[in-house]
Amino acid sequence: MLTAPIIVIASFAYVGLLFAIAYYGDKRADEGRSIIANPYIYALSLAVYCTAWTFYGSVGRAATSGIGFLPIYLGPTLMAALWWYVMLKIIRISKQNRITSIADFIASRYGKSQMVGGLVTIIAVIGIIPYIALQLKAISNTFLIVLDYPEVAMPHKQSAPLFLGDNTFYIAMLLAAFAILFGTRHLDATERHEGLVAAVAFESLVKLLAFIAVGLFVTFWMYDGFGDIFHRAQEVAQLTPLLTEGGNYASWASLTFLSMAAIMFLPRQWQVTVVENVDERHLNTAIWLFPLYLLAINVFVLPIAFGGLLHFPSGSVDADTFVLTLPISEQAPWLALFAFIGGLSAATGMVIVETIALSTMVCNDLVMPVLLRMKGLRLTARRDLSGLLLGIRRGAIVLILVLGYLYFGLAGEAYALVSIGLISFSLVAQFAPAIIGGIFWKGGTRTGTVCGLAAGFLVWLYTLLLPSFAKSGWLPINFLSQGMFGVDLLKPQQLFGLEGLDDITHCLFWSMLANIGCYVAVSLAKGPSAAEHGQATVFVDALRQSGATAGPRLWRGSASVNDLLALLGRFLGPERAREAFESYARDRGARAIESLAADASLVHHVESLLAGAIGSASARVMVASVVEEEPLGLDEVMNIIDEASQVLAYSRQLEQKSRELEAATNELRGANQRLQELDRLKDDFISTVTHELRTPLTSIRAFSEILNDNPRLEDGQRAKFLSIIIKESERLTRLINQVLDLAKIESGNAEWHTSDIDLREVIEDSVTAVSQLFKDGNIALTVQLPRQTPQIVADRDRLMQVMLNLLSNAAKFCERPDGKVTASLERQGDFLRVDVTDNGIGISPADQAVIFDKFRQAGDTLTQKPKGSGLGLAISRQIIDHFGGRLWVESQPGAGSKFSFTLPVKTGSELQQGFGT
């Protein structure tokens, strides 16, 4: 049923489908309609983290250590929470500086050093090759197992010769073909491979579905759910510890830490997370979606592990293969095939992305710097190097896969899947101090990084890799038990007598101690150079800069546009170089390439484009070959940075000034509006005054003319006219006096004769003064005064003026037989209140609002003869206001009016002062 041809055809069909997806993804990318530009594809592509290790190895580890397999997935979950700060910064820096690999990142950070880049590359390749071998081993083993269907048999050690006689070799070469086809199609300054990402995301989906399918099958088909499996396991004595113990907590913590580093710094994770990132906003969703994927793919690990342990006789089947062997033993051929394809997905995804990432590093940070230094090759004189670059990368891919295959063939049998993976993780973690330190601490130097990386690497070599060789039989085994040269303290897995830790934790402790110690100590011993300081600023302050502005400023020299164009053309190809220059010219508003100035900004642009293709360190060397650069001293760099911060401070000052100016402008605008309002009021006032003055003047003049023109006028008539003239003159005088009075009060020039007065006297005197007026009008005037009132401080004459005005107004508007006016005084708290109430015609609400304005009277002044100047109430209100009181009216038309004012009572302290003076 599940025969070899079917398995082979299915495998090839699956890989063919991957080719198709990758091809379609690339095609859409070329058309500008990306299929990977969304956060879900991005998160799925991050799941390249889950390799054959996850697919097969987790179950194997769970079968020996229970939940101890899990820190490898908890670490990335925890790390994802920190991505908001850490990964965002790395992505931003990489995009700004066109950094395309982890080696390039570290090299670029530490002064664009070729040495650092080379060292990182070597470490990465050494660390990753066992990991690739792990994937090949998984593919090879599972292929042999599924081939034996329906028997469950463990594959024996390969007896067939390596390479041509071995299926695994062909698989490795097929993967190399895929990587070459979709990873090195052409040179691109951003090194993005959309088709590849699409295929990887698809593989993530397939392996998740396959694993969950097997999980459901084992949990609910073979057993009765989770509870059933765990219950049965409980009854087997040797399985009980797996169910209840958290294992070694030191190992738990160190695995968590290792996986936190791995999720960031494994070359393939760097490739998909940083380099292939389309939009940094996709990271947001990935922060929770990627951990969710990890959770989903791990839910069934424990059930499958216990299911396998319960199902197979103890030790007969390798726990690493349970995912495949359980469906086989239950005679479920299609599920077994699906599981095999899922494992194939997990392994191929990892191998492809990893080799592409490594090939970029090998080419840019290892081979090119060496080739460019070999003057004999005259590479700098070659016209087009893009073909050479692609060739190197393709070669590197094949070489890495061959190395992985060799490692698999020679040493692969000695270890479980997870152990091989952890050796890789431990080495990759050595990048953490240089990168995390590099993006948050400006003090790290090139020498410090080289020392730290080298120290960490050597410790890893001695405490983890060499022991693994010893266990594989490549080194004498007594190297482990007696230490190097027989010195006990140098036992590689109990270094300096440190015992009680597992080998991974032991290695991690010593290597991190050496790495971080050397990195910090050497960096601090000798501070950063000018170039290092410049790059440190670019990296550490990446989130503060709005764009890549710091780069071009730190450069001084002379160059020609044609030289730069030719240089870029040699690496990217003349066509692409010309396109890049034209787009740069468009951005700058220049009409053609020829009109560009070869300034610092252009040189920087070319360098960053080159950096994308050949790495920042090589790019720097190449640009320097066509540009006559004047070296900058540390002092000058510091000056430029100082200058920049001064400019920043100055611009802050300017902003501040401009804000102040705006506030002042607003104030001025307000003042201007008030002035205009006042001006309008003044105009109104003058025109009203003129009008009011003209009325009496007109009548005086008219009657004077009559008298003048008619000397024979009757005596009676003459006397009448004269009395009118006198009355109008008086009115005129009064009006002028009032205008002057009001003007004085308003301008604050009025004379106030304040003294302690008794308001009752004022009221009584006023009443007496107007009593004749009331008698003439036949109006009853009642006065209600309390027996005793406190004194107030005011101007007696002015208050009289107010009272007289109110009383005469009341009399004026109350001329009818039953006219009645009441003046009353009472105390209200700290105030004395005076009410003048009449039962006259009243005032409409509209008039109430205006009668205190100048020259405003109740009623229609056009049709009715004015009964006063219209200034009395205005003046009264000014007077009352002056003494801290209030004057208002309450009235209803037809029901009379009540004018009231209050004045503050003299307080105790004022009294004392009054007596004192």
Add this chain to the structure above:
Amino acid sequence: MIRPSIKGQRLVALFLMGFLLLNYPLLNLFAGSGHVLGIPVLYAYVFAVWALLIGLMALVIEKRED
């Protein structure tokens, strides 16, 4: 792109919370022979904390700051 820093701080707090809950000594409190719905209490605890952590991260990230 302006990223409100309060989200970043919340995520760091979640990291610290997760790190404490999923390590010694808190982890050790759940290493025993109990069961929750038939699942060993240690497994149930670790997976529940894990799921909770992811849920909270999603909540922090996707919450709109108006």
